[in-house]
Amino acid sequence: MTVVDAESRFHVLAVDDSLIDRKLIEKLLKNSSYQVTTVDSGSKALEVLGLRDEVEDPSSPSSSSPDHQEIGVNLIITDYCMPGMTGYDLLKRVKGSSSLKDIPVVIMSSENVPARINRCLEDGAEEFFLKPVNLADMKKLESHLLKRKQQLPMAAAPEPPPQQPEKPPHKPEEAAASTDATQTDGIISDCSCSSSSSKRKASAMEQEGLSSPERTKPRLSSSGLAVET
Amino acid sequence: MAAAALTNQLNALVNNMFAMGLLDDQFQQLQMLQDSTAPDFVSEVVTLFCDDGERIICELARQLEKPNVDFDRVDSYVHQLKGSSASVGAQKVKNTCIQFREFCQQRSRDGCLKTLDLVRTEFYDLRSKFQAMLQIMNRKAESTEKKKNCDAEAEGAS
DSSP: OOOOOGGGSOEEEEEOSOHHHHHHHHHHHHHTTOEEEEESSHHHHHHHHTOOSSOOOTTSHHHHSGGGOSSOOSEEEEESOOSSSOHHHHHHHHHTOTTTTTSOEEEEESSOOHHHHHHHHHTTOSEEEESSOOHHHHHHHHHHHHHHHHHOTTOSSSOSOSOOSSOOOSSTTOOEEOOOHHHHHTSOOOSGGGTTHHHHHHHHHHHHHHHOGGGGSOEEOOTTOOOOO | OHHHHHHHHHHHHHHHHHHTTSBOHHHHHHHHHOBTTBTTHHHHHHHHHHHHHHHHHHHHHHHHHSSSOOHHHHHHHHHHHHHHHHHHTBHHHHHHHHHHHHHHHTTOHHHHHHHHHHHHHHHHHHHHHHHHHHHHHHHHHHHHHHHHHHHHHHHHHO
């Protein structure tokens, strides 16, 4: 049952570059009693989440403390095809961040591309919704939010920030694989609106590989089974 | 008095649009989402779609006039229009956008131009019906407001 009390409602961050779709997803989420923040880009989403759109600096104390987030977000729902940072790029950033990796991420797309869907799910997305999204899809979010809540030993209400000191891995089968940068670079960005983002992604990943020790930690990656067709 | 007649008018218009394949189920989803906390939800979304569609179609015409057409760019605009038509339930326009994207993939300027004509015609047809719908909705809203005020006055008087 979804709580409707203002203090304990789940907070969903919705990311979509289309104004119409933002309006729609916002209404869908509000009708399902969620608190909603909408942004029009992946980089704005990262700002809301407390990460800047650059390499996260793990040595900075603020990036590892649980309350460095400006706003507590319980779930991220993002469009796949966006100019600049795609929903997939955002997913990777979130899952690659020590403070954010346990926030469930749901991807939406107007296109039914199995390779795309599989890649997102393998790389940590909870669900993939085909657009246009509807009320039935909103029901599915609840189980991911409640599941998250149950995994947190101390969480009594959904309000606390999602990251906790010790946390069971969300998906036990995730292998401690090394970066799959080479595998993902092979996928020429498969949506027309982000032809520039694949280059950006490649260079961003290069940067991250060189300067961020995060990369040596186990990542929620594709468990070695990324199949690119 | 006007409210009931306006509701009938609105229903007739919307039903006709469904029957002609201009709208699909998604439009019903929008109607279902509208409630007392967002009484203008449908008109707001419809208005956004009309403005957005106009902007995109103009841009498409501009892009296709260029001596060297950037088909990826054209495709990206069509993708946007397809997305917003899908979200609003504009079935016919959405389907034409799908065709349009095929021509973009084929790098066919001719195909693109023909499909642009088609999508423009369909969009304008849809838009005029949406505008009629918005007018009825506005009049309904006004008549509801009037009634509220009359009721309040009557209550005050008694």
